[in-house]
Amino acid sequence: MKLDVIKLDGGKAGSVELNDALFGLEPRADILHRVVRWQRNNAQAGTHKVKTRSEVKYSTKKIYRQKGTGGARHGARSAPIFRGGGVYKGPVVRSHGHDLTKKFRKLGLKHALSAKAQAGELVVIEDVTTEGKTNVLAKQVKDLGWKRALIIDGSDVNEAFAKAAKNIEGLDILPTMGANVYDILKRDTLVITKAGVEALEARLK
Structure with missing residues (x-):
């Protein structure tokens, strides 16, 4: 052309x-x-990052006894279900x-x-x-x-x-x-x- x-x-x-x-x-x-x-x-x-359960800073002491509370069984405050706990399968540093x-x-x-x-x-x-x-x-x-x-x-x-x-x-x-x-x-x-x-x-x- x-x-x-x-x-x-x-x-x-x-x-x-x-x-x-x-x-x-x-x-x-x-x-x-x-x-x-x-x-x-x-x-x-790709620098996005959240803390997982193993990275948040909490005591590893069992938060209450296993039986007799009438509630769910929990072993650590760092569980994703709690406020301030680790994020489950959140973003990590990676190349896109x-x-x-x-x-x-x-x-x-x-x-x-x-x-x-x-x-x-x-x-x-x-x-x-x-x-x-x-x-x-x-x-x-x-x-x-x-x-x-x-x-x-x-x-x-x-x-x-x-x-x-x-x-x-x-x-x-x-x-x-x-x-x-x-x-x-x-x-x-x-x-x-x-x-x-x-x-x-x-x-x-």
Whole structure:
């Protein structure tokens, strides 16, 4: 597929031929869902923890005699039935992550790129060369109509642009190797530099 290339100031800079194997697929929600779920589960800390019966601090003395009280038989105040007792089968520190093959993760990224292209939310920009001034860049972004945008640069992010974009709300920038399904789908507009397109095609070939 062919897409027009623009400059940061909104001017035209020719066109680029996008690989249909990356940008021309029919997006599948099930694939995108599985990859996003894998990403979010791996990011989850899993530091939740409650004390079990063996960890709460109570005397181990039998709380009352076994027979003759007319009540249930209990041996310790740490039992889950009592207030302040241990929690039965509560959460423990663990990893929520699970495996997903490299092939499937790569496929998910292709479908995410295709989803943005199909929705008309993909923009190819010549480069992100800037003066390094936040107010200048903020005006350019506003004129281009990018409210929640992710910019994918080449193998390295332009330092001046990254510094200028740091304090602009709703604008994120990533190198090609940092491109991922969750961040792409989270933003309204996906902006890729020409260098980024080439690097993505080399990464996902």
